[in-house]
Amino acid sequence: MTATNRLWFEAMRYTLIVAALIIFLIPIAWMATLAFKPVAEWTTAISEITWLPKNPTLGNFEFIFTGETDEVVITLPNTATRPIFASLVVASLSTLLAVVVGTLGAYGVSRFGVGKNLPLSVLQLRLFPPMAVMIPVMMMWSYLALVDTFWGLSLIYGIVTLPFSFWLMKTFFDEVPREIEEAALVEGCSQWRVFYRVTIPMVKAPLATTVLFVFILNWSDYIIALLLTRKDWVTIPVYMNSLNTAMTGEMYGAKAAMGLIAAIPPVVLGIIIQKHLVRGLTFGALKQ
Amino acid sequence: MSSIELTNLTKRFGDLVAVKDLDLSIKDREFVALLGPSGCGKTTTMNMIAGIEAPSGGSVCFDTRDITHTSMGKRGVGFVFQNYAIFIHMSVYKNLAFGLEVAGTPRAEIDRQVADMAKLMRLTRQINWPAERLSVNELQRLAIGRSAIIKPNIFLLDEPLSNLDAAFRAEMRTELKHLQHELQQTMVYVTHDQLEAMSMADRIAVMDLGVLQQYGSPLDVYNRPTNRFVANFIGAPSMNLLDCRIVGENGATKLDFGEAGSLTPGNDDPLTQICQRAQQDRVVFGFRPEDVKLEPDGGGGLSMKVTFVERIGPRSIIHLEGPGHEVKAVGDNQIPARIGDIMRVGSGGLSHLFDADTGRRVE
Amino acid sequence: MTTSTTTVTGAPELSLAQQGVKLGRWMTLPTQLLLVFIFAFPGAMIIYVSMSWWGPLDGVPWYYAYESLNWFDNYAELLEDERFWGSMWRTFIIMIVVVPVEFFLGLGLAILFVDNFALKRVFYSVLLMPMMVVPAVAGYMFYILFQSNGPINQLLSLITGYEIDLVWLSDPDNAFIAIMVADIWQWTPLMFLILLAGLLGVPEDQLKAATLLGANWAQKFWRIALPKMRIVMVIALVIRAVEAFKLFDVMYVMTKGGPGVATETISVYIYKVTFLELEWSYVSAIGFAVLMFLTALGGIGIAILANAQKKKRLADVVD
């Protein structure tokens, strides 16, 4: 390739990438700026686009956290504090459940060849549209008095994200050289001891990745919380979409503020585990 | 027709200088081995010849054409990768035909040339196999064939034998050398195995730490190593290199090895004159294990104890240790040496002296 | 040679393999239990309830459903339910539009990212952001973007010079497009990520070998890179197709299936029957039918993948 060709190619590359970046960022930017706009700027007249808030305000955040603000006349019956707390508790507990169960199960399958059908059965969990299976789950949950409880929600989240933790850890365990574990066996360890004294310390980093990845998934759910929560354990996305009032209609700014708060943790965690995202999203089938 | 001329070739990776001011000229149809330990810059040098890597300084010329800035696709060199880089999703035929197909050669012509090449590489039987079914040995021949079919004037090989088992490697050494005679190409061959370089190359370029140490025919490199590194690297087991001092005594010159004793070369021994030409009295005395003369205790030479005897088929390697020195000797199995014996060690053949500080050969 | 005296030291302990199986059973037990819990009971329940007229307003718990047992009447009804087939059809349309679009956009972007260039890592991180946004939030983003007085119309006006005042979410066709745009926005990065991993996984030496044999860029792409990426592409397409079939969050937030049933996918339809019409036995029948359909599809997909993987592993040995 000649130097001029090269230059053209690079120019093309940057143009295309920057175009893609702009398109990808517009929706996020719009929501982010909206979160800081006063009521008057929520909707726009055709004649002028208000990209950046002219009178930036924290009113929207104030509103969702305290239930009232100077800008709107109404007050909010439920503030955002409780949903944020609920999302955090449920996502953490369910992540713990999915990762512990998944790690143990994955090791059992990867190392000892028990449960030959387990990997595919687990994968099936991911194949079904949650909507189609949720009716019996709802019936079951209400029968077991699990609806709108944090452990009821954590349990179903844990089950739904189990395929990810199981498959991720399985591919990580598959990659641990057998000989390292065998060396520990020869030197007098029992197999259980090998697992927690040699294998687990060796997969510390992958394990952390799995935890973050599963947390993102649990944090992002909408549909299950929509079906299985009523009041106490409503999570952020459900809360956000209930932010309408009869008097003012859509609470655009408040929703945007809530959406921004919901969007930040997964994006940050996602960037942290970027290296392993491909593996996570493809159930370990592909590496990067 | 292609000679290769490297002038002042330098390659830096960040702070690391992989190749430094390399000057090397390779004649048309010559078989040159780039030899050295891992990290010596031999592969980088070859990558620069192929255009896989761009030099940080200096130039690469084929014949009189400066191709330093020509992209690798346009240099027309054949290249065999260490891992062969076979297109395993294709058949053997498709692999061989690749270079011709991308150049738009007519199908009939491709068929003919592929058939010829398959025959030369003994792959006719496997011609329609998927490449992934081939054994390592066959993959290696396929890799050579795939490059050879576009008739490059210059053929570059990156440790092509290192994945083969020992018995087949010996066979391939002969075959490869013969192939080069038949294809009439300039061949550059990278290896860390001195045996391969010695047995195949017309000339060997020994490299260490990015710097060319010596460039000469195999026997030249073997018989007249320019420095301590080359002396140690060429030959197996490696040359014995013993620190000693030149002492002049009553007009005669002798080499003093401390408590182990001393050696006195005869007057007509060239070593005597070499000793006299040495810049300083601290030198390294080198002699090959197969030139070691072992005699029962009592005679002249260095007094050493046999510590270990390795018997490898028809020959033995005898490890000896004296005060401050170690020596290896190679001989047939008739040498009466047992562990614990005290023996007298001397050099019965070509000896070398190297400067103790610079490592350079003293002549 | 001396014959050794053989003494047996007590009863043999469990051998290593036997110990391993025992430990493995314990370790997989929690997974097995959870699977049974989530497959067996709901599975039995869904089949049981789907064969009755039971509903939450009957005033009796679900296990009294046998009182209104009707065997397969719900399934018979399903066959003639135009809303059901309509929602399946829409789901299918969305799937066959968005997945290929995301695929080609993702592939194009991935190709731009193969070699190194300045700011690559920053661009890469930013490009991945959409797929990490909580889907319900993404739905909300597009909800506000596509308002009649929202920025999309304004942007279009700005670009075209005419005054564009499109009704997006309340117009049946436009709403459909808006939803697809949102899905493409969110999931093109996933395709990009997977396909880039695939492109970077093409053995560099083979590409170099092809270059040295005189192949140009297009020849390398078609003859070396694409064949090597076949499995990666299949994985990406399968994963996205499955997810597209499940589409709910974005759509529900943006249009709630409306206007009317214009953007109703199978998930939204089920949701509505459940909560607006409260026909739980009927919805169980729908759910079960969808499950069977997907199990069949998934079975085929997994078989194809497993087969491809096996071949790949063989290839790895040689490579």
Added chain:
Amino acid sequence: MAQLELHGVSKRYGNIVAVEDIDITVPDNEFFCIFGPPACGKTTLLRLWLGLEMPDSGEIIINGQAMTHQPPAARNLSMVFQNLALFPHMTAGQNLRFPLVERKVPETEIARRVAQVAETLHITGLLNKVPAHLSGGERQRVAIGRSLVRDPAAYLMDEPISALDARLREEMRVELSRLQRELKHTLIYVTHDQEEAMSVADRMCIMDGGRVVQVGTPDEVYNFPETVYVAEFVGSPPINLIDGRYEKGRFTATDPALTVGVPDAKNQPDCDAVIGFRPEDIQVNREVGPGAISANVYELEPLGAYAIVDVQAGERVIRAQIPGQPQFELGEPVHVTPNLDRCHFFESAGGRRFGTGAVAAGG
């Protein structure tokens, strides 16, 4: 301090036979090498001894005790794995301590033993580094140290030095041999390098396709290979083999160009046969001699102290190893004379050796 035995041991994985009907007894304090090409089942033998695999049939005896079904921890063996299997999350020191900690040795004793082993292997300065920060040779030493730190019944090593470069390998094998003699323990050593096996082993066992082909001292194996397979794999450059037929006590080569005046084997029934003679047992002359084969020089491989002369006779290339540096020209007609006293005779079917040199002639 133990005798290790395998009696009638077989192991298959699915349809693949890993090892079949193995009987090996390794007496106390022996350096025993298991030699064979890749995937011949040699590693499986170690794994069976260690208890990492269960045999399908047969008995495993360690120090007189039946251990066939015992888990690895009960067997008191130590192992150096081919990939070393160091614990990557522990420092070198923690790696060394591991076997002792797991066996609940008191802390003062652990410190003493680790220090002692570290000293022996010259790795005292490395104890605080994690394996990722060590060089290949250093990792090697740590892995060996971990197996030496306890006092096991025997040491097992699976190609422990195959990853090192040639020079370091030559040094390490001598050092290992010295260690084994000092520690006075049984050492079972797996390798695919015939030179390594020959140089260090007290006795060696050659495997092929999961079966033991020959067990004996290196000299026995080299001088009296039981089968053509052993002859081919032991010795470098490899032995020359010529196909032919024994009829009425006379050998006739299939290729008339290769007629060799070999002695008759009087007691051998007629059969297709192969004769083999090693490269160092061949003389290459310009003059015709009795029993010589006419040939042309095909390639020359000068290796310094000796050279390999490849000559073409008929369709075959015969390899001769001659001392010194060759004075032949490519293509020059020469005459090669094998040393008939050291010829081996094998049956083509099955490869069994039925005679060697004069032995064959004498019946």
